[in-house]
Amino acid sequence: MTNLASPPAAGAPGVVRRQVAAVVARVREQMDGTPGRLRRAAVLAVLVALVFGVTGGQAFRLRADAISAARDDAAQLVRLQTIHTDLVRADASATNAFLVGGLEPAEQRAEYVEALDSAARLVSEAARAQPADADALGVLNAHLLEYSGLVESARANNRQGYPVGAQYLRDAGSLLRSEALPILAALVDANEQRVADAFRFAGLSWAWLLVGSLLALAVLTAVMVWLARRTRRVLNPPLTVAGVAVLLGALVGTIAMIDVQGDVDRVRDGPYAASVAVARARIAAFDAKSNESLTLIARGSGAAFEQTWQESSARAAEQTERLAGLDVDDQDLPEVLGEWTKRHAEIRAKDDGGSWDAAVTLATSTGKGSSNAVFDSFDARSRWVLEKTSGETADRLSDPGPRMGVIGLLALVIGLLAGVCAWWGFALRLEEYR
């Protein structure tokens, strides 16, 4: 078919026009009369066979792309949620350390440094992984610099015994809450949307295969019926082979599509949903944790912080309770959170009963069974669940890619073969007009 109208070599415009006119005239002549009608039908049959090949190949390619986009976006989402957790964790360490008074405990300082380091590393990693997030992450980075500067000012003043240190810490916390975390929330929202879109797009790609197959089958059948009537031969073997090849290709392709869609849906509703839930639970729990400290620091004026504690811990509980329904080992997270809620109630009872010092002792002790120990257990367990579910999401979304590639190539080959067969089938009939 390419030789029908291969573009002329470059030359003077007149020459080109004359050559084109000659080709057009020859094509016109070829398409005239009964042989011409046969040729036109042949071109149509070959074209739809090729369309089948291309749409089929395209369908699988798009699906593979969408699935790997879903995988990458899900990984980015986990990265961003981890940054969010790290920041809230750093702030919780800093505020809890402040409550202790005097020089902050070395391990809490280490935890703050580790959390902030991890966040900074992930910010640059996330900016590389998703260029669309780079601008927002740049702004976030500037806020993080300012935040850590304020925390260091707080420390420097605190070391000299100046109360202005506490004010620097308060300013750092409010900068984090009013500036940095909203940016992260926007990033998380955008990436959750991208993952959802990629999953939906993966489902829609099937339409390409469906439309291509139906069109090819319909046209090939019509052409065969038309040819059978015209030539009074019931069966044209090569054309029939073309039709059957397309039919088989469409069936195998559809089965593969449904199979993979099942896998992808199971990932979306299983490990992916679980990783989102546990990440949200971690963010909410760490937020509650720093609000517990802030309530005590505010010392009698902390009603708003306690209110936030209630909301955040309820959100964390709600998310951990979803895990069991998602067929994920939840590591008893709801129970651990319940235990921590009890510890918090004890702290509040002391503080509300006028024993602020006793409340602070409860809130800052790190012994076995203490509030901090229970929370550390929640941290470790939820981290384990997050790593497991997000790893599983990435692995299982990496699986279908190569398979989709092979099947897509197969569809393309079937389309080409069917095209050759169709042309051959018409060539047999055209022979009779020589």
Add this chain to the structure above:
Amino acid sequence: MTGMSASRTASASGRRLPLAAVVALLGLVLAGCTVGTDYESTPLPEPSRGDAAPPPAAATQAPDCGNPLASYAPQGALPGPGSLPAGSTMAKIRKRGRLVAGVSADTLLWGSRNPFTGRIEGFDIDVLRAVAQAILGSEDKIEFRVITTSQRISALQNGDVDIVARTMTINCARWADIAFSAEYYRAGQKILVRKGSGVRDIGGLAKRRVCAPKGSTSLDNLRKEQPTALPMPADTHTGCLVLFQQGRVDAITGDDAILAGLAAQDPYAEVVGAAFSEEPYGLGISKDNQDLVRFVNGVLERMRRDGEWRRVYDRWLRADLGPAPAPPDPVYGRRP
């Protein structure tokens, strides 16, 4: 390549509609190749911070309350903790087992949390200890509620605290909402600037950014004395110090006793000029608890008499403000 030649074939046999449709579909498929992972840049949330200009001062006329320093006189000798009048506010506090006090935790010298011990301490705190000692027999039975400058009056009105000891100036506007004890300290408003700034008094602050706590008399006085200065309110004096150290304000104005505590935390700051206002400090107490006001005035009388007032002054202020002056004389005679 396939697309190009196909379109030529199509134009050659353009009369055939199905062929054209097939070609169009083919083109669409090829065009669809690039649909994929190019996302639009993630939008940033609306910025929320900003050194927004403060609302203009409410030009309210202070109500006339006679001599603002006049408080309610103590009734007879101060009763001991064991013999508080039945049904009195003091008896209720004793029954509860602790005095609930609104204080500052970051005003050095007056009420600030010692980072080394975690305890709140200062001049105001020692006065509260004397009150707790008189009611409860123990100076430690105090529940501290840390409040900001602007929360002082509402905390009393809501009944969140029994008493406020937080460098609070006695004036008629506040007498409309709460009651005060007799004056226990006389401060004066000054300014704090960077060393070497060349500013020597409030006159030098024209068109400069000056910080003072929201809801303080310092802010009102600044607007009166230097109307061209740009007031920058913060929640507390310490909040002002942070802004000052970050270079976001040029000066802080407040009572000399408070500014001394700020200057002690920053060797590059100095308090300059003469006081341009008189700030008599009183303990804030709810209007409904006149018995507590009378009782507290009795405690203050005793502190002046037995030298406790001077000891407290020496402990907190002598190093920064020099030897103790005579304690302010109480004025009584307010009619309920």
